[in-house]
Amino acid sequence: MGMKKSEKGSKKVMENKKNEKKDVGSAASNATMENDSVFASCSFSSLGLRPSLCDELREKLGFEVPTLVQAQAIPIILAGRHALINAATGTGKTVAYLAPLIHHLQNYDTCIQRSDGIFALVLVPTRELCLQVYEILQKLLHRFHWIVPGYVMGGENRSKEKARLRKGISILIATPGRLLDHLKNTSSFLYTKLRWIIFDEADRILELGFGQDIQEILHLLGSRKAANDNKESTVPRNSEFQRQNLLFSATLNEKVNHLAKISLHNPVMIGLEGKTRKPVSTIESIDPSEFDEEDEVKYSSKIPIAVDYKIPTQLIQRYVKVPCGSRLAVLLSILKHLFERDTSQKVVVFFSTCDAVDFHHSLLSEFHFSTDPQTKERVIQMFLGCQTFRLHGNMEHEDRRSTFQAFKTEKSALLLSTDVSARGLDFPKVRCIIQYDSPGEATEYVHRVGRTARLGERGESLLFLQPVEIDYLQDLEKHGVSLAEYPLLKVLDNFTLHGHNKQVKKSVFIDLHPWVLCLQKALESFIISKPKMDELARKGFCSWVRAYTAHRGELKRIFMIKKLHLGHVAKSFALKQQPSVVGQSFQKQNKKRKRFEKKNGLSKKRKVARVT
């Protein structure tokens, strides 16, 4: 390779670096930082990217101008700085890191070769995100055929991955577990020329419990420094370049702090306005030359964490308060309303467990409904006329892959998913996000709703809360997220029940609303008539209760299983009775709940509410 062999090559790299540093300032002045706009008023070439790459961005991805985060991050990354980048969901962070890598790799004097091994490593939390980044990379590298993209991830065939690594990959996208596996067991995996390590959705990687793996990966790659020390690991490596590590997420929390400390050297912060000692609202203020030794110590010892999360300003965020026993009927009603309002649209519903996804998926794929049970000639039709997909971590790898691709390309469809879809996935034209099971941490709320309203497009989100969970809104408020109430009764009143819709006085109580009662009855009859569905409902119920008890920290106070009536939870799975074989722990929880109700006089209140 050129720069390894020739002095001229390395001189050129140095010269390029100097020019890149100069470019930081000039690009900065071109990027207009308007708060409400997604795009910057400058061109990709003014950020310092090579013309051929700018052509590729335009021709292969259709990107004419950079987004704001791209305008901020690209010059910094081109300048070789470590960076921590925080920007709202759907604002173009992927290309913000891919473009500078490709710029550098196409810039080398002599073309890089497969035998050089990897130059850049992108770590992502999920398989779907791995594939998504790989696809974008493939498109961007179309004309730069000598730069080889590749991926390794859980679920794939190890030997095939080994073979691909042996042949050589220049930019590798990986999930942490599988990467560590190859680092330890694939002798032909060459990473002596590794120059960039990028953590996409850094906080999620850590939340998924990959912290230990990441430390080991950084250590094996020779890119880890001790937490209290700015020196990098002494693991030998053969690289003419300085390492450059980058951390990206729409939500940076305390967990990222340690990772930043051990992996970033004198980082530039982007998108943490007001939280850093030096404001970073303009690029000029983060000119690398401004950083001194004192900054370095401060920045590396404590990364400022944004308290307020960035949510697309055009997103309409609402919550709906639903009594536990009516949750299922209300979910189905809202979905029906959405797909009748707009027959061509995409909606994602988030659940807390894989079993809950399976149950609701089977139900929605099979449930028929007639609003007129009296007439002889009943018109029985599918309750929802749209195509329904499911996605979760317990699915077969290939099913997961095909669902992900199919939902991407569909024009109108419903996706039922666990949080495996919450991070980074870019499904075009998703119009509405429903969080049927609450997300727990506010960060997850932000990422789930971030699957809509991407890149300035419109979108709406709806959070289901039970009356006893309503304090969760305050938790979101603490992060600057406020939600308006969804007009549920108005939506329910619009459904017609043949035979008695005009006469029936509409109820102000959701659980006594005639439409809800009728639908709930039909759902329960449907489940009872299908043993397979009944089994799925029971499994869904059990895993839901387990997940509910797993809320952590502060949230335990809000999501308390003992505040719930398990019979009502069973109703939300269209089960007439609470499953009897639910294990000792649930029975214990039930007793606890009863004691709690007795102590707080809740059971009386409940009875009163039912009478009214």
Ligand SMILES: Nc1ncnc2c1ncn2[C@@H]1O[C@H](COP(=O)(O)OP(=O)(O)OP(=O)(O)O)[C@@H](O)[C@H]1O
């Ligand atoms: N400069 C651009 N011009 C037009 N479209 C763009 C541009 N940059 C990115 N996009 C598009 O914007 C969408 C969001 O981009 P991307 O997935 O990179 O966002 P993100 O910030 O990483 O989101 P998340 O936080 O959810 O991971 C994608 O569909 C992408 O193709």
